[in-house]
Amino acid sequence: MTQGAIDAREFRTALSCFATGVTVVTARAANGEDCGMTASSFNSVSMDPPLVLWSVTKSANSADVFRHAERYAIHVLGSDQQDLSNRFATRGIDKFDGTDYQRDEHGVPVLNQHAVRFDCKQWAVYEGGDHWIVVGEVCRIDRRNKESLVFCEGAYATTNPIRTTNSRDQDTTETGSPVDRLLLYNLARAYRQMSQQFHAGVRDSGLSIPQWRILASLYGKVSRNMQDLQDRTFLDGESLSDSIAGLQQEGLCQLNDNGSTVSGTDQGHERVRHLFEHGQQQEQAAVGENSLNDLIDQLAEVVKNTQSE
Ligand SMILES: Cc1cc2nc3c(=O)[nH]c(=O)nc-3n(C[C@H](O)[C@H](O)[C@H](O)COP(=O)(O)O)c2cc1C
Secondary structure (H helix, E strand, C coil), X not given: CCCCCCCHHHHHHHHXXXXXXXXXXXXXXXXXXXXXXXXXXXXXXXXXCCEEEEEEECCCCCHHHHHHCCEEEEEECECCCHXXXXXXXXXXXXXXXXXXXXXXXXXXXXXXXXXXEEEEEEEEEEEECCEEEEEEEEEEEEECCCCEEXXXXXXXXXXXXXXXXXXXXXXXXXXXXXXXXXXXXXXHHHHHHHHHHHHHHHHHCCCCHHHHHHHHHHCCCCEEEHHHHHHHHCECHHHHHHHHHHHHHCCCEXXXXXXXXEEECHHHHHHHHHHHHHHHHHHHHHHCHHHHHHHHHHHHHHHHHHCCC
C-alpha cells in the first residue's frame, strides 16, 4: 500500500488499472493549423445540458489550442484504430498527414473513421494541477456501428463482454451456433478464460501483468530492443518505460547497449520461472499434452501470416 507522498510512477501504474476508452480530440488553431491528440481522460459530466470533459497536460504542444478553442471534436476510437491512437500520441510529427479527415462547417478537422464523434462547443476550462480540465457542450453526435477500443494497464484491448451466469447456462445447452466455428471467436474465448486464471497467479506472485509480459519476453536470457518488447507485450511506449524502470529498481532487468536493449537478470528469470511452469501445466490441462505443441505451431503460423509490415 502506498502512504504519504505518492510516487509518480506508482500513481500512474495505479491509475492505469482503470480501463478507459481511447479518444482523439481535434481542433483548429487560431493560425489555421489542424491540431489533434490522443486522450483517454474523456468522461461524461452532465445530461442536461449535455456536457463531457477531458484533460490535457499543460506540457502538450497543443495545450493552448485546446484551452482557447471555441469548438472541437472528440472521436471515440474503434478497436481497429490503435495505429491512429499511437499517431495522435506522437509529438512533433504531422499527425494529419495520411489521415482520412475533412473539415466541418466550423473548420474543425473531423476524422472520417471513429466509433462515435462528439462535436463540442467550449463550456469551461479549469486548472487541474499540471493539466487543463476541458469541459465541452455536445452539439452533435455521429455514432457508427463500430466496436470501441479499450486502454487498460498500458495496453490496448477490446470490449469482450463478460457473460452472466444465465448466458453461461444457455451456452452449454446451445448447439451448432455458426459462431462456434469461427477461429476468432474461439481464440477470444479461450484467451479470456485461460488468462483470467493465469493472470490471478501472476498478480499473486507480486507482478503486474505488464511486468510479467516483459520478464516473460526476456526469459531464456534474451536481450530485446524496445520496439521488439513493445510488439511482444502490447504496451505503449510510456507504460513500457515505466514498467522497465520499476523492474530495474527491483533488480529484475537491466538496460544494455546505452539503453537500447533490455535483458532480464538471473533474479528476473527466477521470479517468473514458476509462472512458466504453472502456465505450461495449465495449457497442457486445457489442450491435452499431445496436441499442445501442434496447436502452438499452428497459432505461431497464424501470427506470422497476419503480421503487418
Ligand atoms: C492511450 C493514450 C491516452 C492518452 N491520454 C492523454 C490524456 O488524456 N491527456 C493528455 O494530456 N495526454 C494523453 N496522452 C498523451 C498525448 O496523446 C501525447 O502526449 C500527445 O502527443 C500530446 O499532444 P502534442 O503532440 O500536442 O504535444 C495519451 C496517450 C495515449 C497513448
